[in-house]
Amino acid sequence: MADNHTKEIRSYNMSRIRSVNSKPELLVRKYLFSKGFRYVLNDKRYPGKPDIVLPKYKTVIFVNGCFWHKHDCGRFVWPKSNIEYWRTKITRNVERDNANYIKLSEMGWNVIVLWECQLKKDTMTKTLDELSFQLKKSI
Ligand SMILES: [Zn+2]
Structure with a gap:
């Protein structure tokens, strides 16, 4: 790996660390809690370590960043440098996501993916x- 990757990788690692308790995720948790939904966090037993697991509703929730998980929205753009590196990295993320969603469905879980952009101020209420509604419908 060439030296000019270092900066990108460092910021990648930093955003991974931040993503453990990312703001959109906290928002969802807070909302669920306030509505009386009870959940488990980042349960390692499940494929892809879902951000939020609701056993009673047999539902797992992923709160995905539009960049890292390549959301088909205006927020995702391919970086202009180290194109090859990013293509491999992001494509792998997406493939891994899909494989995990399939595994979880096969295990009988409802998989809900919430995107960062759906949790912005103007869309947040609608999304939540x-x-x-979906959770209540699931039982
Ligand atoms: Zn998005």
């Missing part, structure tokens, strides 16, 4: 209300 829909989530609550």
Whole structure:
């Protein structure tokens, strides 16, 4: 790996660390808790370590960053440098995500993916209300 990758990798690692308790994820948790939904966090037993697991609702939730998981929205753009590196990295993320979602479904879990962009100020309420609706519907 060439030296000019170092900076990108460092910021990648930093955003991974930050993502453990990323703000959109906290928002979802807070909302769920306030609505009386009870959950488990980052359960390692499940494929892809879902951000939020709701055993009673047989539902797992992933809160995905638009960049790292390549959301088909305006927020995702390929970086202009180290193109090869990023293509491999992001493509692998997406493949891994899909494989995990399939495994979880096969295990009988409902998989809900929430995107960072759906949890911005203007769309947040709608997204969370829909989530609550979906959860209630699932039991
Ligand atoms: Zn997005």
